[in-house]
Amino acid sequence: MVNLRRMVILTEGYSDTVSAKTAVCLLRYCPDEVVGILDAGNVGKTAQQVFGVGGEVPVVAGLASSPAANTLVIGIAPSGGRVPPPWRALIREAIERGMNVISGLHEFLGDDAQLAALAAQRGVVIHDVRRNNELDVATGLGIRDDCLRLLTVGQDCSIGKMVVALELARALQSRGEDAMFVATGQTGIMISGEGCPIDRVISDFLAGAVEKMLLRFQHHKVLVFEGQGSISHPKYSAVTLGLMHGARPQGMILCYEPGRTHVHGMDHVPLRPLAQLRTAYESIAALVSPSKVIAVAANTRCLDASAARQELQRVEKELSLPACDVIRDGPDRIADVVVQQRRELLSLGTAT
Amino acid sequence: MVNLRRMVILTEGYSDTVSAKTAVCLLRYCPDEVVGILDAGNVGKTAQQVFGVGGEVPVVAGLASSPAANTLVIGIAPSGGRVPPPWRALIREAIERGMNVISGLHEFLGDDAQLAALAAQRGVVIHDVRRNNELDVATGLGIRDDCLRLLTVGQDCSIGKMVVALELARALQSRGEDAMFVATGQTGIMISGEGCPIDRVISDFLAGAVEKMLLRFQHHKVLVFEGQGSISHPKYSAVTLGLMHGARPQGMILCYEPGRTHVHGMDHVPLRPLAQLRTAYESIAALVSPSKVIAVAANTRCLDASAARQELQRVEKELSLPACDVIRDGPDRIADVVVQQRRELLSLGTAT
Numbered sequence: 001m002v003n004l005r006r007m008v009i010l011t012e013g014y015s016d017t018v019s020a021k022t023a024v025c026l027l028r029y030c031p032d033e034v035v036g037i038l039d040a041g042n043v044g045k046t047a048q049q050v051f052g053v054g055g056e057v058p059v060v061a062g063l064a065s066s067p068a069a070n071t072l073v074i075g076i077a078p079s080g081g082r083v084p085p086p087w088r089a090l091i092r093e094a095i096e097r098g099m100n101v102i103s104g105l106h107e108f109l110g111d112d113a114q115l116a117a118l119a120a121q122r123g124v125v126i127h128d129v130r131r132n133n134e135l136d137v138a139t140g141l142g143i144r145d146d147c148l149r150l151l152t153v154g155q156d157c158s159i160g161k162m163v164v165a166l167e168l169a170r171a172l173q174s175r176g177e178d179a180m181f182v183a184t185g186q187t188g189i190m191i192s193g194e195g196c197p198i199d200r201v202i203s204d205f206l207a208g209a210v211e212k213m214l215l216r217f218q219h220h221k222v223l224v225f226e227g228q229g230s231i232s233h234p235k236y237s238a239v240t241l242g243l244m245h246g247a248r249p250q251g252m253i254l255c256y257e258p259g260r261t262h263v264h265g266m267d268h269v270p271l272r273p274l275a276q277l278r279t280a281y282e283s284i285a286a287l288v289s290p291s292k293v294i295a296v297a298a299n300t301r302c303l304d305a306s307a308a309r310q311e312l313q314r315v316e317k318e319l320s321l322p323a324c325d326v327i328r329d330g331p332d333r334i335a336d337v338v339v340q341q342r343r344e345l346l347s348l349g350t351a352t
Numbered sequence: 353m354v355n356l357r358r359m360v361i362l363t364e365g366y367s368d369t370v371s372a373k374t375a376v377c378l379l380r381y382c383p384d385e386v387v388g389i390l391d392a393g394n395v396g397k398t399a400q401q402v403f404g405v406g407g408e409v410p411v412v413a414g415l416a417s418s419p420a421a422n423t424l425v426i427g428i429a430p431s432g433g434r435v436p437p438p439w440r441a442l443i444r445e446a447i448e449r450g451m452n453v454i455s456g457l458h459e460f461l462g463d464d465a466q467l468a469a470l471a472a473q474r475g476v477v478i479h480d481v482r483r484n485n486e487l488d489v490a491t492g493l494g495i496r497d498d499c500l501r502l503l504t505v506g507q508d509c510s511i512g513k514m515v516v517a518l519e520l521a522r523a524l525q526s527r528g529e530d531a532m533f534v535a536t537g538q539t540g541i542m543i544s545g546e547g548c549p550i551d552r553v554i555s556d557f558l559a560g561a562v563e564k565m566l567l568r569f570q571h572h573k574v575l576v577f578e579g580q581g582s583i584s585h586p587k588y589s590a591v592t593l594g595l596m597h598g599a600r601p602q603g604m605i606l607c608y609e610p611g612r613t614h615v616h617g618m619d620h621v622p623l624r625p626l627a628q629l630r631t632a633y634e635s636i637a638a639l640v641s642p643s644k645v646i647a648v649a650a651n652t653r654c655l656d657a658s659a660a661r662q663e664l665q666r667v668e669k670e671l672s673l674p675a676c677d678v679i680r681d682g683p684d685r686i687a688d689v690v691v692q693q694r695r696e697l698l699s700l701g702t703a704t
Contacts, residue, residue: 066647080487080489080556081490081556092477098424102475106487106554106556107487109360125522134433135432135458137432137587137588138586139618140586140618140619140620140621141620146585197555198555199555200554200556201554201555202458202551202553202554202557203551203552203554203555204432204433204551204552204587204591207588207590208585208587208592223412231636231639232640234492234559234597234640235490235556235559235560235638236559237559237593237597237640238558238590238591239555239588239590239596242589242590243591245589245590249623264599266492268492268493269492272639277522280636280639282636283632284583284636286405286631287584287589287624288584288586302566
């Protein structure tokens with residue numbers, strides 16, 4: 001990763017919290033590194049006003065307004081991962097100004113001959129976070145019994161699985177636990193500085209890429225893997241399953257957003273009920289290694305405080321599991337469950 | 353694909369029926385195109401003697417012994433898909449002799465600068481069958497109600513899913529049905545001339561690549577998709593699930609090999625029971641589109657005729673499903689079920 005980043009995040013025309021989830025998460029987790037948001041349509045506002053996070057970071061109309069910036073970040077993660085065509089000129093301008101570029105898109109900016117030549121000429125780096133060369137299959141060997149592996153799973157994509165994993169790992173760390181957040185997507189990698197963009201890995205090597213992270217980091221006592229997609233997602237279920245079978249979590253945290261009824265971006269596909277998904281996640285995980293859902297994480301951003309509290313009570317009763325919103329309430333309720341059930345969860349893994 | 357292939361198939365040092373499954377399947381399904389097997393360790397034998405298929409096709413010690421050949425085929429499909437190092441000299445020799453090269457390995461021969469330069473100089477083609485540029489996500493839109501989609505699923509990899517799909521499609525065609533075999537792996541593509549090597553597709557686009565084949569071929573009345581891996585396979589389950597959710601089969605044929613107790617190449621991983629897998633396949637498929645297992649295909653190559661008959665009776669009783677070995681008995685028993693249940697299966701799909 002580039003050190004000492006002073007980032008302008010490009011969200012021009014996509015400044016809603018779902019489309020711009022990369023921007024929102026960088027504002028939340030790397031606040032000291034963000035110097036501006038680039039979106040001419042919202043110029044004059046603050047990041048806080050546009051995204052509900054980011055405080056006084058200004059929204060600017062052009063790179064000239066952020067002279068201190070040394071890095072342009074592509075702030076969106078659209079389905080399919082292409083560059084919005086109008087952005088190409090902005091990216092070129094950033095490189096011409098001597099800025100590095102960080103992109104999590106599937107379409108690699110470094111493969112654009114013009115941009116690559118310009119970057120070489122200006123001595124800057126184009127960092128395509130999703131680029132990887134994973135070519136190893138999983139082995140199922142060498143996995144330690146004493147490392148507790150947790151995974152966030154969800155009812156849908158773009159529902160907060162990375163945030164829950166990050167918050168949970170931090171909460172465990174703040175209790176003195178040797179816990180680590182394991183990034184599996186472009187935004188998580190931008191935040192934590194390492195990880196594997198698993199949705200970009202060749203299918204045959206997906207579980208292998210996840211297993212390599214497990215083997216590399218299992219000297220920590222707790223690994224919290226960032227989840228991807230959903231086991232019922234018509235586009236991305238393969239990514240979800242490769243992650244599940246590669247990471248072999250003993251415990252899973254089920255993430256959902258109250259009020260969301262259909263798959264994100266697929267208005268013709270209703271979401272599956274949480275109870276069905278809980279059973280599905282547990283039984284599908286167990287085809288390789290036993291696992292149980294230990295808690296529920298609700299993303300209640302669209303509810304007021306009272307409605308959120310009611311919904312959490314409702315879902316706790318429905319599933320007989322502890323539930324919380326890690327942003328609204330903090331992740332302590334889930335961290336408690338992890339600590340309380342640690343012994344039982346570790347024995348699940350050794351029973352394989 | 354290269355036309356008028358006269359193939360020598362390279363299996364040097366790997367001439368068992370599991371390692372050399374690409375060779376075995378080309379001998380079985382493209383017998384008129386195979387002029388030799390290259391394996392110095394078995395020179396003088398016939399393909400029939402070495403592989404149990406292929407008749408009088410000779411095993412030769414070198415390319416000089418097959419002067420009529422115009423194509424060298426890499427005859428193995430190892431886990432991870434690398435070129436055995438001693439083969440590089442043989443591949444170079446083939447190109448020097450003016451032969452095209454067909455490879456289904458993950459390691460692309462065409463990316464080897466020396467081989468590529470030599471091929472260009474000699475005017476021959478290196479066809480890396482697994483090479484693809486799939487970059488589209490699934491949409492779930494435009495899927496016809498009147499196309500019956502079938503998929504072979506399995507207890508393990510390397511168990512005969514492609515053979516069952518090919519035999520079933522041919523049996524349906526011979527009854528006058530408008531049925532098509534849809535290749536999803538390198539060997540199936542070499543045999544049928546088209547398809548997508550889905551285990552080489554980037555994970556995010558796996559279901560999308562399968563869906564594109566569905567949309568392209570659904571004017572046929574029956575599509576028989578070649579299965580991949582197994583939903584319980586620690587290495588490849590992601591490939592299996594992306595195929596299931598992309599192809600949306602209304603009917604599945606469960607393939608297994610009596611006597612196999614552990615995952616191929618993973619002696620520490622026991623196979624899951626067929627009854628558990630049947631339930632898993634049906635429930636996991638139904639997360640996107642309803643599907644049922646309609647028949648069982650047993651690969652009884654290691655049993656004698658009497659033991660095979662007994663095993664088929666046993667499994668029919670255990671699962672209350674018709675079962676057969678498509679090589680030993682022909683696929684009629686499965687084709688019968690497809691025809692009998694067509695209406696019910698089609699109604700499953702429209703109930704989504």
